[in-house]
Amino acid sequence: MSSNTRHIAFHRDEMLPPQPPPPATTGVLGWMRRNLFSDWFNTLLTFIGLYIIWLIVSWLVKFALLDAVFTGEDRNACLPRDGVEVGACWAYVQARFNQFMDGFYPSAQEWRYLLVYAVGIALLVPLLIPKAPGKTINALLLFVAYPVLAYVLLYGAPSLGLPIVETTQWGGLLLTLVIASVGIVISLPLGIVFALGRRSQLPVLRFLSIAFIEFWRGVPLITVLFMSSVMLPLFLPEDVTLDKVVRPLVGVALFAAAYMAEVVRGGLQAIPKGQYEAAQALGLTYWKMMGLIILPQALKLVIPGIVNTFIGLFKDTSLVSIIGLFDLLGIVQASLADPKWSTPTTASTAYLFLALVYFFFCYGMSRYSIFMERYLHTGHKR
Amino acid sequence: MKKLAALALGAVMTAAMAVSAQAGTLEDVKKKGFVQCGVSQGLPGFSNPDDKGNWTGLDVDFCRAVAAAVFGDPNKVKFTPLSAKERFTALRSGEVDILSRNTTWTMQRDTELGLNFAGVNYYDGQGFMVRKSLGVTSALQLNGAAVCTNTGTTTELNVADYFRAHKMQYEVVAFEKADEVVKAYDEGRCDVYTTDRSGLAAQRLKLKNPDEHIILPEIISKEPLGPVVRHGDDQWFDIVKWTLFAMINAEELGVTSKNVDEMKKSTNPSIRRLLGVEGKFGENIGLGSDWAYNIIKHVGNYGESYDRNVGPKTPLGLARGLNALWNKGGIMYAPPVR
DSSP, rough: OOOHHHHHTTTTTOOOOOOOGGGGGSSHHHHHHTTTTSSSHHHHHHHHHHHHHHHHHHHHIIIIIISSSSSSSSSSSSBBTTTTTTTTTHHHHHHHHHHHHHHTOOOOGGGHHHHHHHHHHHHHHHHSTTTTTTTHHHIIIIOOOOOOOOHHHHOOOOOTTTTOOOOEEEEEEHHHHHHHHHHHHHHHHHHHHHHHHHSSSOHHHHHHHHHHHHHHSSSOOOHHHHHIIIIHHHHTTTOOOOOOOOOHHHHHHHHHHHHHHHHHHHHHSSSOOOHHHHHHTTTTTHHHHHIIIHHHHHHHHHHHHHHHHHHHHHHHHGGGGGOOOHHHHHHHHHHHTTTTTTTTTHHHHHHHHHHHHHHHHHHHHHHHHHHHHTTOSSOOOO | HHHHHHHHHHHHHHHHHHHHTTOOOOHHHHHHHHEEEOOOOBTTBBBOOOOOOOOHHHHHHHHHHHHHHHHHHOEEEEEEEETTHHHHHHTTSSSEEESSSSSBBBBHHHTTTEEEEEESSEEEEEEEEEEGTOOOOOOGGGGTTEEEEEETTTHHHHHHHHHHHHHHHHEEEEEEHHHHHHHHHTTSSSSSSEEHHHHHHHHHSHHHHHGGEESSOOOOOOEEEEEEEEEHHHHHHHHHHHHHHHHHHHTTOOOOTTTTHHHHHHOHHHEEEEEEEESSSSHHTSTTTHHHHHHHTTOOOHHHHHHHTTTTTSSSOOGGGGSBBBBTSSOOOOOOOO
């Protein structure tokens, strides 16, 4: 027995402490080995990719920072020096910045739209944070009280001592945001209504919904805008003039609503029939069934589609510049015509600035949608 | 059925509009307290917003002149930026009272579209720009040249006509946007850049070395630009027409915004009639007798407006050329006030 014990004495009687994995498989180095340099082909692609990134980034840094002109009074500051082009002419963006932000909004009244922005953010942010309390009152304030406040502040009310600022003076980012947010706020509920209408059992309702959706989906937005600004005034009597901003606003909202309706319909179709039948078996009315069972599930499913439509709508607002409205794109392009600032690099600078602004808003929306998807992704986690 | 009903309704309303549009524009303008003026979405020297958001330019000055004639105040005017496609509808539907938007006077527009051109405030025409180093002094030496231009505009057709008429070879390098055309020309992808001469002057500022380029003397198309009103209101047509004539006459008579008050004491009968010291010319077009005085006092004569917006001292630096007065080598000519 004892010899036997002695015989197995070389066996350890406790576990070895775990060793760290080989350095080449962990950390940054390991990640790079696995993902960037796993074989010769991937390595080649990595180097090509790095080279392309280098080309873009180095050009961008040189153009936007190193060679850029940050201060100056007029085009002379941004003219080529000794025949060599300078980089971005930020001095021009700086000189025009106020105009890019609000078009021709009187500078003495600027506080009004800044206040509208501030209140909007103050109401929107708590609504977007799932844990923030008081959702009902918050939503009521944002969707009922806020539009009235925004309208009074932006347009003005002489009885309250706010001089009227006509919509023709609105422009720049302000106009872009007004059109985009009105379009977003109107298109979602309207889209839901038309999606429900299209799946309704009532033939008239269904037919009207289909007609509406197919009509608006069948015409390009640019046609809608042209019709609203070129044809509509001819059909209206002369003393009835529809505001120049309201026309595309209605057009954009209805257009987006049709797309939204189809996105929501996709969500409704994805809900199993059992859910409908179960709700009906519980004795729920149509609206309760939709409001409590079907829509919450359907809308959650189509968040990417909804946000996609929102982002598309935000970018589509730039089309209004073709009907003589100075939205962000329109005002920037109009400013390019000013001989005071025309230089070889003014146009490139302007478009770089535009790209940054549009990216800021679209990326913001896209990130929030991803957050919302993860947050609501209950019950389907795999 | 619904569509038919909508169409019928539209037709009735159009008919109703056609009738109501006959009504006096002057009364409407006086009632609302400002002139609504259609301008471009930004054309250097003619109508573009400056960095303070004020509209400036030759076409803008003209709108201010009409406001000065009607109200005695050049600021009682509102500007509606219009795209090329919607400009005529905006005028015909009554959305604007005048269209002062670098619009070329053509027969089709003057007749078929139901518009009236009140005159010409700028004689433009298509021209050529080349590098000085090419040593070319006339467009007739451009045989075999590569020509940069915009796609789908009449400029392309004009070039084709011109080169064919003079039996010269050429090659077109066409782009969609003006900015692209300038860039291609600047990079040497073509020898010649062609567009309207006022446009050449503006685009030239975007070149790396503007001084290395010249604009050739030839003008190969007629582009008379002028203010437009709608058919059916002769009184308003007269006001707009004579606002332009007053500005040109003032330059011819040497009346400027600076000396207009002294000029009122002038013994020259033409000046006395223009400034309303003699006669009732203002009353005849429904305005006060000091209508032209107000135009000149607040906006200036045609030459002042020209020099301020597109003249040799501005970045555009356009010489008067055709737009000089008839007695100074140009063709600017206005009927007399008498």
